[in-house]
Amino acid sequence: MKRYAQEVSGGCQCGAVRYHATEMLDNSHICHCRMCQKAAGNIFIALVAAPREAIAWTRGQPARFRSSEHVDRGFCANCGTPLFYENVKGGHLNFTTGSLDHPELFPPHVHCGIEGRVSWFAALPTMEWLGTTEAEMSAEAPDIRATNRQHPDHDTNDWPPRSSDHE
Known part of the structure; x- marks a missing residue:
């Protein structure tokens, strides 16, 4: 696998766990195996790697589940x-x-674990696009937006924000 000196950051939805990596690998892939489906709560999981020595947990620590003798799932x-x-x-x-x-x-770049791929996966590109935004899809969208507790897609000094930060 090739290594790229590319810095990335990310984390969970609530912001309790954040990470930073100074290097990434070129293994971006989608896994369809049943274990990954269960771990993601979805029909596949998309993954991309970083070398262990390039990773720092910048807020909190992930919990772990040993899904097999050789694999930890972090969440x-x-x-x-x-x-x-x-x-x-x-x-x-x-x-x-x-x-x-x-x-x-x-x-x-690749699919793996295709023995678990759901039968209708290949039909996804042929599905009709609804052509609406999240705001257009729900009458509750303004209330959801006003009470959103999702961490933004960047590092923050403090989280959750103080109530005055939302005003």
């Missing part, structure tokens, strides 16, 4: 966000691409 114990897949005998940690502050920088 936020506070909000449940899946954060990583780690082969405990390997030299890198695979971050969930969606937990990165800029997931768009890591398009997947």
